[in-house]
Amino acid sequence: MAKNSINLLQADLLPKKVLVTLPRVVMLWSLVFIFMLSWAFFNHYQVKNLSAEHLALTEIKTNQDNLLVQLENQLTANRADAKVIEELAMLKHLLKNKNVLLGELTDPTHTSVAGFASSMTELSLMHHKDISLQHVNITYKDLTFSGLARTPEAVPAWLAKFERSKFLSGKSFINFSLNENAQKLTEFVVSSKPNAGGANE
Numbered sequence: 001m002a003k004n005s006i007n008l009l010q011a012d013l014l015p016k017k018v019l020v021t022l023p024r025v026v027m028l029w030s031l032v033f034i035f036m037l038s039w040a041f042f043n044h045y046q047v048k049n050l051s052a053e054h055l056a057l058t059e060i061k062t063n064q065d066n067l068l069v070q071l072e073n074q075l076t077a078n079r080a081d082a083k084v085i086e087e088l089a090m091l092k093h094l095l096k097n098k099n100v101l102l103g104e105l106t107d108p109t110h111t112s113v114a115g116f117a118s119s120m121t122e123l124s125l126m127h128h129k130d131i132s133l134q135h136v137n138i139t140y141k142d143l144t145f146s147g148l149a150r151t152p153e154a155v156p157a158w159l160a161k162f163e164r165s166k167f168l169s170g171k172s173f174i175n176f177s178l179n180e181n182a183q184k185l186t187e188f189v190v191s192s193k194p195n196a197g198g199a200n201e
Helices: 022-078 082-106 113-125 154-164
Strands: 131-138 143-149 175-180 186-191
Touching: 022 082, 082 131, 082 143, 113 131, 131 154, 143 154, 154 186
Parallel strands: none
Antiparallel strands: 131 143, 143 186, 175 186
């Protein structure tokens, strides 16, 4: 049977598919815009939380500064007894630690300030009136706390609060030491490291 038609459309004459098209470019830029907008909202939320924490810590620091001035005036005017001197020493340690914490939270060079603030917020919520933390070392696998306590019994009472903590509840502390210093205050070191000898370095 004779062929009555000839196909003049060759494969080379067909239009080639273009990867970069206007709709695809518009969709890509839309996705980038949505991502950047979400990132901006997330950063704003973090800054807002940190600002609130900064304000609360600043107010606490101001109150403790005022109390410290009052106690120092009382010490100067009345030759305060040993109990007032002990309270003043404890307050100075607490104020020093609060200043260090405030400096960490407001230091713009720290890239992990949000995670640090979260950890410090939990420690603040678990505060014990007879405990003054001097050193806190938190890594992804080890924890070390050292400081002063008015009584030896205050340390285990403080550690018992860790059960309610999100980042401390699963940790096991294998080093624990208590020593009484010249001011009749208890120095303590609690660590999850096998050897916590460098905790105070």
